[in-house]
Amino acid sequence: MKLSLRGVSKTYSGRRGETDALAPLDMAVREGEFISLVGPSGCGKSTLLHIAAGLEPATSGAVELDGERVLGPGAEIGLMFQQQTLFPWLSVRENVRFPLTLAHHRGRAAGGAPGRGAARVESLLRLVGLWDFRDSYPAELSGGMQQRAALARALVGKPEVLLMDEPFGALDAQTREQMQELVLHLIQHHRITTLFVTHDVDEALLLSDRVAVFSERPGRVLATLDVTFARAARSSALKLDEAFLHQKREILALLRGRDRFETQRDRLLFGLTNTQSNSGEGGP
Ligand SMILES: Nc1ncnc2c1ncn2[C@@H]1O[C@H](COP(=O)(O)OP(=O)(O)OP(=O)(O)O)[C@@H](O)[C@H]1O
Ligand SMILES: [Mg+2]
Known part of the structure; x- marks a missing residue:
């Protein structure tokens, strides 16, 4: 097993x-598998990703990568988050190169000499369509371009596993679709083991081999669905396919199950007054 979480809480x-x-x-x-996590807000998806990345200790249980305990963050795991996380004072190319520079300074073989990574940085910038913007600064890029740069940066260290936390959540629908196509291309040509958090059921079904549906907090996996559409058939058009819509309804039914009105957010969403104490969302 590539990445395994056992009894993680x-x-x-x-x-x-x-x-x-x-x-x-x-x-x-499994090696090369793409799994999406969908679930209500606050159910612990980001927490799970942080634990898998070694950024946050689990209260119980263990995370293993290729059978070895993950005890802290490392080059084996590529990360991409929803918020803009590029360094504003570095150009696009310097941002993408940054993990290699860091690895080099730490004396890690993964990065190699800084010059050696130049070809990889270039090929990734070309892959995400940012080669012409390599000398621009993050503030000069659109949201979609920033996330493409963040994706290139997550991949530059040749990670064994990619963890993506709602990476396209802040993008408009059209840009989001372009990013999904980029990820589909990546999956087809560079299969990389990925855990992907999203609120968007369409996105989960379009990209994934399996979709894990989480319960309300404290999050647990209610069901894991196999998504078997041929990789070659994965494109926006698939979202209108009857079998696709069937699986989408199945996931939505799970998400809207018994806890439908439990969270503060859903109360607001469905116009319910908050007469009882809410479900205890941890933050404001
Ligand atoms: N550092 C922290 N300290 C205390 N509580 C936290 C911390 N991080 C998260 N929590 C709490 O843990 C629960 C799960 O949070 P988490 O961010 O993992 O949810 P999520 O599923 O990613 O939600 P969303 O879909 O809104 O991003 C929430 O109740 C949150 O308030
Ligand atoms: Mg989150």
Whole structure:
């Protein structure tokens, strides 16, 4: 198994007491597999990704990459987050090169000499369509271009696993579709083991080999669905396919299950007044 989480749970302790973010859960990601995590806001998806990346300790359980415990962040795991995380003072090319520079300074073989990575940086910038913007600064780019640069940066260290937390959440629908096509291209040509968090069920079905549907907080996996559409058939047009819509309805039904009105967000969304204490969202 490429990436495995066994009995991983998370309880945060803070001034307001304890928050159970994740119930103990098991997840096994095969080599080259693309798994999406969908679930209500606050159910622990980001927490799960942070734990898998070694950025946050689990309260119980263990994460293994190729059978080895993940104890901290490293070059084997590429990360991409929803918020803009490029360094504003570095050009696009310097941003993409940054993990290699870091690895070099840490004396890691993964990065090699800084010059050696130049070809890889160039090929990734070309892959994401930013070669002509290599000397631009993040503030000079659109949101979609920034996320393409972030994707190139996540891939530059040749990670064994890619973890993506709602990477396209802040983009408009059209840009988002372009990013999905870029990821589909990547999957077809450079199969890389990926855990991908999204709120968008269409996006999950379009990209994934499997979709894990999470419950309300504390998150646990309600169901894992196999998505078997041929890779060659994956494009925006697939979203209108009857079998696609059938799976989409299945996932939406799970998401809208018994806990439909439980969260503060859903109360607001469905216009319910918050008469009882809410479900304890951990933050404002
Ligand atoms: N550093 C932290 N300290 C305390 N509580 C936290 C911390 N990070 C997250 N939580 C709490 O853990 C729960 C899960 O949060 P998390 O960010 O993992 O949810 P999520 O599923 O990613 O939500 P969203 O879909 O809105 O991004 C929430 O109740 C949140 O308030
Ligand atoms: Mg999150």
